[in-house]
Amino acid sequence: MELISLSALDLSLAALLVVALAGLTVWARMGLGRSLLIAGARTVIQLLLVGLILQTLFDHAxxxxxxxxxxxxxxxxxxxxxxxxxxxxxxxxxxxxxxxxxxxxxxxxxxxxxxxxxxxxxxxxxxxxxxxxxxxxxxxxxxxxxxxxxxxxxxxxxxxxxxxxxxxxxxxxxxxxxxxxxxxxxxxxxxxxxxxxxxxxxxxxxxxxxxxxxxxxxxxxxxxxxxxxxxxxxxxxxxxxxxxxxxxxxxxxxxxxxxxxxxxxxxx
Amino acid sequence: MDRLLDVRQLKTAHLGPLDLALQPGELVQVTGASGSGKSLLLRALADLDPNTGEVMLNGQPRDAMAPVDWRRRVAYVPAETAWWGERVDEHLPVDFARAAALHLLEQVALPEASLGWEVERLSSGEKQRLGLVRALLNQPRVLLLDEPTANLDLENTKRIERAVRGYLAEEDAAALWVSHDTLQRQRLGGRILTIANGKLEVTAWN
Incomplete structure (x- = not known):
C-alpha cells in the first residue's frame, strides 16, 4: 500500500465544508461563523508550521x-x-x-x-x-x-x-x-x-x-x-x-x- | 498557681499582639462585638490560622508539639460544627472510651443510640451537643468554645454549661468560652475578656 498524497485542491475542498458550515450558522443566526473561521484558519497555520518544524527537525536529527x-x-x-x-x-x-x-x-x-x-x-x-x-x-x-x-x-x-x-x-x-x-x-x-x-x-x-x-x-x-x-x-x-x-x-x-x-x- | 495555657505576644494578620493565661479548672469568657476577632483568637490558639508569638501548654511550647497532638489537647469547637461522614460515630476519635462517651451523652441529654444516628437527620441543636461530646472525647486540656449554645433552648444550654463545668473540674482543664448572652455570662461567672479591634481591652471579674 502507498500513502496517497493530498493536493492543495483536496484540502481546499475540505475547507469548503467548514466555510459552508460557517455560512449556515450565520444564516441561522447562531453566531458561530466567526469562531469557526478563525479556528479553521488557526488549524491550517499552526499545523503547517509544526509540519515545517518537524520536517526541519527530521532533516537535522x-x-x-x-x-x-x-x-x-x-x-x-x-x-x-x-x-x-x-x-x-x-x-x-x-x-x-x-x-x-x-x-x-x-x-x-x-x-x-x-x-x-x-x-x-x-x-x-x-x-x-x-x-x-x-x-x-x-x-x-x-x-x-x-x-x-x-x-x-x-x-x-x-x-x-x-x-x-x-x-x-x-x-x-x-x-x-x-x-x-x-x-x-x-x-x-x-x-x-x-x-x-x-x-x-x-x-x-x-x-x-x-x-x-x-x-x-x-x-x-x-x-x-x-x-x-x-x-x-x-x-x-x-x-x-x-x-x-x-x-x-x-x-x-x-x-x-x-x-x-x-x-x-x-x-x- | 500554675498556668495551664500561657500566651504571650500572640499575633495574626488581624489580631493582637495579646497576652493571656488560663489556670487549671478555669473558665474564662470572651466577649466583644461581632467581627471583633473572638473566633480568630480561638482559631489562632488552636493553630488553625497562621500566627506568631509564644504559646505554651503546661510550660511546653507549642512548636515542640506535633500539630496533631496540639489540636487534640487544645480543642476548638466552632459555632457551626462540621460533619463529613454519614453516621455520628464516624466523627469520633478512633480509640475513644465508650464509658466516657456514655457519661458525656447523658450530661447533654442524648441517648447512647445517638452515636449511630444519621448526620443528615440531626437538628442544629443535636449537632452542637454532639460536636461538644466529640471534642471532649479527645480529652483536651484546653477547650476553645465558640458560642457552644447558640442553637440551643435554655434547658439544653444549661446542660451544656453544667457538662463543661463538670469536665473542667474532673480533668483540671480550662476553657475559653465565647458568649453573647448576658444571662449566660452571669450564670457562668469568672473572668471576662473583652476583645475589640483584635485586642483584649478589658479584663473584668464578674
Missing part, C-alpha cells in the same frame, strides 16, 4: 534540537495546565506543580518507551521521540489539569470539613484524603474511559493515521496498545504526583489549611 523542541512543548503544556485552573496556586507554584510533574511523568515514560520498547537508533530519533512525547504530554496535561482543578475546587468548597477534621486531631493528609481521591479519579477517568472504549466506540486517532498511511492494521493496533498503556502510565503518574504535591502545598509546616496560597484564575 541532533539530540540538542530534539531536546529544545521537547522543552518548548513542556513549557507550553505547563502554561496550559495553569491557565485551566479556576483557583491556582499563587506565584511560581501555579506553574511549577504542573510543569514539574509533567516533566517527571511524561518524560520518564517517553524515555523508557524509547529505550526499552520501541528502540529506534539513536533512541532520541525525532520521528519517534517527538510524536510519542507529544501524545504523552497532551494526555498528561489534561489529566493533571483536571486533577488539580478538582482538588483546589473541592478543598475550597469543603474547607469547613477539612478544618473540622484538623480540629479533631487529624493530620493534614487524613483531613484531605477524600478530596485527594476525588481529584485523582477526576484526572484519570478520561484515560480509563478511553482504554475501555478503544476500538468499539471509536478508532483511536493514531491507529487510524497509521492505517491511512498504509500500515497493516495489526501493526497499527500494536502501536496503539503500546501508546494507550504509556498514556495511562504517564497520566496516572503525573496526576497522582501533581495532586499529592498540590495537596501538601495547601497546608503549611504546622498543618494549617492555607487557602491564601490560592488565587482566583482568569475564568472565575
Amino acid at each position: 541532533q539530540l540538542g534540537w530534539v531536546a529544545l523542541m521537547a522543552v518548548i512543548m513542556l513549557a507550553v503544556a505547563g502554561y496550559e495546565v495553569m491557565a485551566r485552573q479556576q483557583r491556582r496556586f499563587a506565584g511560581l507554584w501555579g506553574y511549577g506543580i504542573g510543569a514539574v510533574t509533567m516533566f517527571i511523568s511524561a518524560f520518564a515514560v517517553t524515555v523508557l518507551a524509547l529505550t526499552t520498547m520501541v528502540g529506534p537508533t539513536p533512541w532520541w530519533e525525532p520521528q519517534y521521540a517527538i510524536p510519542l512525547l507529544g501524545m504523552l504530554l497532551g494526555n498528561t496535561m489534561t489529566g493533571i489539569a483536571l486533577g488539580l482543578d478538582r482538588l483546589t475546587q473541592t478543598v475550597w468548597r469543603e474547607r469547613r470539613t477539612i478544618e473540622g477534621r484538623l480540629a479533631m486531631g487529624a493530620s493534614w493528609s487524613e483531613a484531605v484524603t477524600t478530596m485527594r481521591r476525588e481529584a485523582a479519579r477526576s484526572g484519570l477517568m478520561p484515560t480509563i474511559n478511553a482504554m475501555a472504549a478503544a476500538g468499539i466506540v471509536s478508532l483511536p486517532g493514531m491507529m487510524t493515521g497509521q492505517i491511512l498511511a498504509g500500515a497493516p492494521p495489526v501493526e497499527a493496533v500494536k502501536y496503539q496498545i503500546l501508546i494507550m498503556f504509556l498514556i495511562t502510565a504517564g497520566t496516572g503518574l503525573g496526576t497522582l504526583g501533581a495532586v499529592w504535591f498540590a495537596s501538601r502545598r495547601l497546608f503549611d509546616t504546622r498543618e494549617r489549611l492555607r487557602l491564601d496560597r490560592l488565587k482566583a484564575g482568569r475564568h472565575s
Whole structure:
C-alpha cells in the first residue's frame, strides 16, 4: 500500500465544508461563523508550521534540537495546565506543580518507551521521540489539569470539613484524603474511559493515521496498545504526583489549611 | 498557681499582639462585638490560622508539639460544627472510651443510640451537643468554645454549661468560652475578656 498524497485542491475542498458550515450558522443566526473561521484558519497555520518544524527537525536529527523542541512543548503544556485552573496556586507554584510533574511523568515514560520498547537508533530519533512525547504530554496535561482543578475546587468548597477534621486531631493528609481521591479519579477517568472504549466506540486517532498511511492494521493496533498503556502510565503518574504535591502545598509546616496560597484564575 | 495555657505576644494578620493565661479548672469568657476577632483568637490558639508569638501548654511550647497532638489537647469547637461522614460515630476519635462517651451523652441529654444516628437527620441543636461530646472525647486540656449554645433552648444550654463545668473540674482543664448572652455570662461567672479591634481591652471579674 502507498500513502496517497493530498493536493492543495483536496484540502481546499475540505475547507469548503467548514466555510459552508460557517455560512449556515450565520444564516441561522447562531453566531458561530466567526469562531469557526478563525479556528479553521488557526488549524491550517499552526499545523503547517509544526509540519515545517518537524520536517526541519527530521532533516537535522541532533539530540540538542530534539531536546529544545521537547522543552518548548513542556513549557507550553505547563502554561496550559495553569491557565485551566479556576483557583491556582499563587506565584511560581501555579506553574511549577504542573510543569514539574509533567516533566517527571511524561518524560520518564517517553524515555523508557524509547529505550526499552520501541528502540529506534539513536533512541532520541525525532520521528519517534517527538510524536510519542507529544501524545504523552497532551494526555498528561489534561489529566493533571483536571486533577488539580478538582482538588483546589473541592478543598475550597469543603474547607469547613477539612478544618473540622484538623480540629479533631487529624493530620493534614487524613483531613484531605477524600478530596485527594476525588481529584485523582477526576484526572484519570478520561484515560480509563478511553482504554475501555478503544476500538468499539471509536478508532483511536493514531491507529487510524497509521492505517491511512498504509500500515497493516495489526501493526497499527500494536502501536496503539503500546501508546494507550504509556498514556495511562504517564497520566496516572503525573496526576497522582501533581495532586499529592498540590495537596501538601495547601497546608503549611504546622498543618494549617492555607487557602491564601490560592488565587482566583482568569475564568472565575 | 500554675498556668495551664500561657500566651504571650500572640499575633495574626488581624489580631493582637495579646497576652493571656488560663489556670487549671478555669473558665474564662470572651466577649466583644461581632467581627471583633473572638473566633480568630480561638482559631489562632488552636493553630488553625497562621500566627506568631509564644504559646505554651503546661510550660511546653507549642512548636515542640506535633500539630496533631496540639489540636487534640487544645480543642476548638466552632459555632457551626462540621460533619463529613454519614453516621455520628464516624466523627469520633478512633480509640475513644465508650464509658466516657456514655457519661458525656447523658450530661447533654442524648441517648447512647445517638452515636449511630444519621448526620443528615440531626437538628442544629443535636449537632452542637454532639460536636461538644466529640471534642471532649479527645480529652483536651484546653477547650476553645465558640458560642457552644447558640442553637440551643435554655434547658439544653444549661446542660451544656453544667457538662463543661463538670469536665473542667474532673480533668483540671480550662476553657475559653465565647458568649453573647448576658444571662449566660452571669450564670457562668469568672473572668471576662473583652476583645475589640483584635485586642483584649478589658479584663473584668464578674
